[in-house]
Amino acid sequence: MTDIATPTPSGTAAAFADDAYIPPRGFWNATIRFMRRQPVGMVGIVLVAIFGLAGIFADWITPYNPTANDFSAMTEAPSWAHWLGTDQLGRDILSRILFGARTAFLVGLTSALVGGLSGLVLGVGSAYFGGRIDLFLQRILDIVMSFPLIIMALAVVSIFGTGVQNVIIAITIPLIPRCARVVRSSALAIREIPYVDAARALGYGHSRIILAHMVPNVVAPFLVILTAFVGQAILAEAALSYLGLGVQEPVAAWGLMLQGGAEEYASTAPWIAIFPGLAIMLTVFGINLFGDALRDVLDPKMRER
């Protein structure tokens, strides 16, 4: 699905299924090695950090209150007083973008984490226990995955109302089966390897086997898909807010800034539409760069070179 976004992992599950994962020695070594070998990834991290920190410290660094209407300064072009201009209610766009970073990351990280972790549990569980549990879970996940996202989001919002929590719910639900699918394929590869059966024969409990053997193997694709999720969740929030289903006025959120007013004023006051869109693009761009670099690092085949 293109606009209400589906994360399509950039490598197939097959790319990770074959080799068993060997964790690198020491976290710091890995980080330094990452920095040196993946300059592009560093660019990504820097971009994400800029927006992330902006969101965290927004209260202190914004020049104006993001929700204060100022009818004497409606739709003003960028100027020294308002670096990025004002919108039709006179609100400073720079301030709204900085606070919007907070909303974006809140929604993005929460949806990605909740969706990802749920998907991880379901995927690994499904692969490990196999049999009827696997069949049943797969059907449920199939249903959710093929269900049109927009109808699900519209229904959630109509039932529970708009607002940040409900947007998070609406975005998290479709992420779960997508994560579960990828995790399950990786986990299945481990499942086939004899040492799981051997471990069971030796009397090891389910949780020990899962945690010690299966989960480490799926961590790599899981982390990659998690970063992809954050980006897709931010895009999804933007799309939902554009349709009027996301966070509501007067909360500052990038997608909301692109709704209604931005289009109406696009020819007379284009800055209202341009800057929030750029913010979204740069943030997701950075997240994707980081995700790519992460995948390159974690892909065992590449690491061997």
Place this chain on the structure above:
Amino acid sequence: MHRYIVSRLLLVIPTLLGAAALVFILMRLIPGDICLVRLGSGGTSFSTQALNACHAEIGIDKPWLVQFGQFVWGLARGDFGLSMWSGKPVVQEIATRFPVSLEVALIATIIAIAIAIPLGTISALKQNTWIDLAVRSFSIAGIATPAFWLGIISILLVLDLTQAISGHPWMPSIDYVPIWKDPIRNLSIVMLPAITVGYRYAAVSMRMTRSAMLEVLREDYIRTARAKGLMEKIVINRHALKNALLPVVTVIGIEFAFLIGGLVVTEQVFNLNGIGRLMVLSVQNQDYTMTQALVMLVVTIAVLTNLAVDLLYAWLDPRIRLR
């Protein structure tokens, strides 16, 4: 293999039934109903008698189980019922809107394939050079850009450019004509949305192509072919591409399936009378029959596409084929 095909086909049924149950319940959990939407939009008064008459007319006063039974029985017969909003057959309403979405999806796919495969291949061949970096940035930008924002900006650019050049702002025709009636007008309506959607589609496919090509190029048989002295072009086209294309085709296929149901925001931006917009409207109007039918349509397409992909992989995987 036959066992596999049959078992996969059988598994489709519970998925479809589950989706039917999900949409049925989800819609009825939304407070209010279509009669309220119809009667209530302007603030004028209406009597409870009128409301009850409306309910009875549409059939939502019956118990849920009865309604669900009617729905599923209708599905089995291929009868999707009448739209609660307009009273016309659901199939007819969908049929008038489907061509637009399909056309946008198809043209977007063509654009995507035309861009993705060559660029993805070049990027893989010239890995880690500046060409690779440029292509990768281009593709990541495509994934990162909100499609609707791109749409808004592009409509405005066209309006402003045409106004600047000719003094008369131009925008595509506002009513849709099918391609066989007036191809130029049709393409002028569909081109911009298709490009907007196609960009992201191309971006995803480009990355897949690059990734798959990289893997294939590492394979031994490629090294052998090169060592044999074969021309690079033949190595790429005859050996590498052929094998790399499988995952690429998979991704293109899956994305296409989601595209049909996912054009919502694009259709809003470009005001296209397509399936995506119909979905939004039918949920907002709380038109149960229409929403149910649309969901079943989209789910069926998605499920069948997944099935086709699975079967394709199964056929290629000797472990399963020879069972």
Place this chain on the structure above:
Amino acid sequence: MRRTYWTAGSMAALVAALALPALADETPKRGGTLTYMIPADAPPSFDGHREETYATIHSVAPFYSLLIRANPMNPGDSSDLVCDLCTEMPKPTDDGKTYTFKIRQGVKFHNGDPLTAEDVAASWNEIVFPPQGVLSVRQGNFTMIDKIEATDPTTVVIHLKFATDAFLPALADPYAFIYQKKQLDQDPHWYEKNVNGSGPFKFVDYEAGQSIVGERNPDYFHKGLPYLDGFKGVYADKQVTRVEAIRSDRAAIEFRGFPPTVRDELKDALGDRLAVQESDWNCGGILTINHKRKPFDDVRVRRALTLAIDRWGTAPELSKIAIVKTVGGVVYPGSPLAATKEELEQLAGYWPDIEKSRAEARRLLQEAGAEGLTFELNNRTVDQPYKYYGIWAVDQWNKIGLHVTQKVLPTGPWFQALRDANFAVSTEGNCQNVVNPLADVAKYLPHTASSSNYGNFEDDTEVDIYNKMLRETDKAKQRALMRQFETRVLSDEVHSIYLLWWRRIVPYQSYVKGWKIGPSHYVNQDLGTVWLDR
């Protein structure tokens, strides 16, 4: 610095000033097709008797005739009602309780059948006394009608239960299409999907979500009309699309209304090629308070809510970006029954000194023990002007120390919340068609008297005043009663909070002539007098 403010009087003057030159100045040209935008996706049905959305009117009004209607040359004056199918406006007899209408002869439906008084009576009987299973949405406007009958093929007599000024404007209901009796007897639901009228245009084609097309009716009974060869209404529920269509001349006009920024944008882009008509709108935004939800059962809290809102100060700013403008009470500002500025300033929430007003609000909240109250404002997911009302109201209430957030819902759930009394305060709209203050203010009566009120309160005094006013024929006494009614509803008991009256702005390609704006986007839409100057 307080901006100058529009009062009812200057409003009327403005509307008059913006009126188009009389048609006599230019000779209408025949021919051409008018393409216009309809701000909706699709009408739920074509049957005007059962729908109350402008989508239905803008789609099919050109195909139908009415018994009486607002004067197409002067729709701004709601006392100027003229005959469409009748021959002349009757004088009421029997102490104002009986109206005898003579129906034109020689009128034909589009299918060739003649139109007689029987058809008129049957259509009106369906509206006022709908049979079982038939929906008539505005039935409540006609409670004064006792009987409708066709005494002979050219005469329709309507008997009222009591004489009232509210009758004729109600009768000019633009949704009251005259249907064929034969058809209604056979299948009253036929008109939902089919068209057979006696209007200036004949139905040609309809594509759901796309467009509706009509062509000239050569047998139209108003000789010489219509000027147009045909029309095409294109559906687009997104404002930007409609604006761009007009800007690039894909369409000439949209008949609902745009916010002022659109007018300015189009003026910049098109210059002389653009014409604009503006009018006050018989639509307004109100806040409904759920009297059963504590602490809103306390009149002091309700009064605090209305006192906090700075109408005079904010309206000029809001009017630049939203389709709102005039500060008024419950009566349409252009009507003689409307309050003057001085009278308004006596009401709570309309005091000229906002600081004093807000101080009083805080004092009342303290007295009622409701300081720092937290609640949700229910709102609809509709941009203009609901989104702006919501932002504005929340902002104003936060200024007196309340903590208000918005709960925004799509139409169905929003309505359900109203009906289930599952809300604290909710935005609502009150859109009526022909200006008929006596009927239009019925919305503020308690639910037992007006089924469209969701405030959950009882108030016999209010109902008393209303009933007296409805039956009062002396204009001065009527006005005095209206002041009493308004004061009780908005200031003493604060059953409803009136926000702002809407403003209708219609920018269009200047080659469109013969159409005059009025206070209602439901009225004057049959396009019979429209012509194209090119």
